[in-house]
Amino acid sequence: MGGIILDIVLLFFLVVCALAAVRMRDLLSATVVLGAYSLIMAVIWTVLNAVDVAFTEASVGAGITSVLLLATLSRTRRGEAGFEDAPRRRVVTGFRPGNLVLLLVAVFTFATLVYGSTDLPDFGDPEAPIHTHVAPRYIESAYKETGVINLVTAVLASYRGYDTLGEATVIFTAGLAVIVLLRRTRE
Amino acid sequence: MFTAAALVVAFAAVLVLYRAIKGPRVYDRLLAVNVIGTKTVVLLALIGFMYERPYFLDVALVYALINFIATIAFLKYRELGRLD
Structure with missing residues (x-):
């Protein structure tokens, strides 16, 4: 409570x-x-x-x-x-009819999402599909297949290695852009 | 008991939020956010004991360590007008 x-x-x-x-x-x-x-x-x-x-x-x-x-x-x-x-x-700002249309669209989208979320399994439910689909296979064979003790690391760095490489590329590019933009310029 | 303490600390953070939003000057808001950060450290420690996961103390310690970074950046920006 x-x-x-x-x-x-x-x-x-x-x-x-x-x-x-x-x-x-x-x-x-x-x-x-x-x-x-x-x-x-x-x-x-x-x-x-x-x-x-x-x-x-x-x-x-x-x-x-x-x-x-x-x-x-x-x-x-x-x-x-x-x-x-x-x-x-x-x-x-004054009342505009266009704003009412936008409000209706937003409320409709919100109601649709809430309706869709009523089907979701309970929070932390062990019988939820996400816990019965691929997770048991990872838990059983991740150490044998990859040799990594930490399960999350095994999934991130081995099973989804290319995905993680792409993410690292995105972060590297973003960091590079920040450095280029904020670099102190010499007059 | 930990739940009651966590609730009180969270409520205190909400009270400080009034100053963070209303505060006429930037310094009022800055001090308010700093106080909220301190409350957050205590709240994290309490939540750790509340859910019987005392290793959350590590998170609280990291919070206490990095709490001042943004404050220092804000004050430097206010004093110099730039960060570099």
């Missing part, structure tokens, strides 16, 4: 953070609020027993992403369009 209340409090925190970050015209403040978002997101990963994902979220989401966003802000401007002119004025 207490765990459910804790989950609700944490998820409420996430929603409030996300809405606030979207509504803010000052991008520096939005970056700060996104840092809080990542901190709580990592707590939720920990509650879900995904400790390694929580590590990644804490270091990448709360640490590196904030620094990269700040570096971007230092190269561009601090606010959205209109921030410097009227930082205190709240932007009020």
Whole structure:
């Protein structure tokens, strides 16, 4: 019971953070609020027993992403369009019929997704298809076939080796692009 | 008991969130996020004992170690106007 209340409090925190970050015209403040978002997101990963994902979220989401966003802000401007002119004025947009259509599309998509998720197996159900399809085969033969003790490492680095190579290529390219963009230029 | 403590700490983090969103100056928001980070460290340790997985203390320790990186970057940006 207490765990459910804790989950609700944490998820409420996430929603409030996300809405606030979207509504803010000052991008520096939005970056700060996104840092809080990542901190709580990592707590939720920990509650879900995904400790390694929580590590990644804490270091990448709360640490590196904030620094990269700040570096971007230092190269561009601090606010959205209109921030410097009227930082205190709240932007009020009138009612447009097009917005109603967009709202209907969004609500319809949301309802479809919720309807589709009612068929899903329970969280952590051992009889779920994902646990009975290929997982037993990996558990039985991964060590024999690859010689790697850690099962996750065996799947990532051996069974899906080419996939991981592609991911590493993407990350390498992204890192290279960041270095090229943020490099200190000599006059 | 750990559940009650975790709930109280999470509620305190929500209270600090008000300052992070409302705070008129960037420094208010920055301090608020720093406090939320500290609360998160305690919350992680409590969650570890709550679900009887005390090795979550490692995550809390890593949190405490990297909590200040973003703060230092923010303050450097505010003081110098750039990061490099």
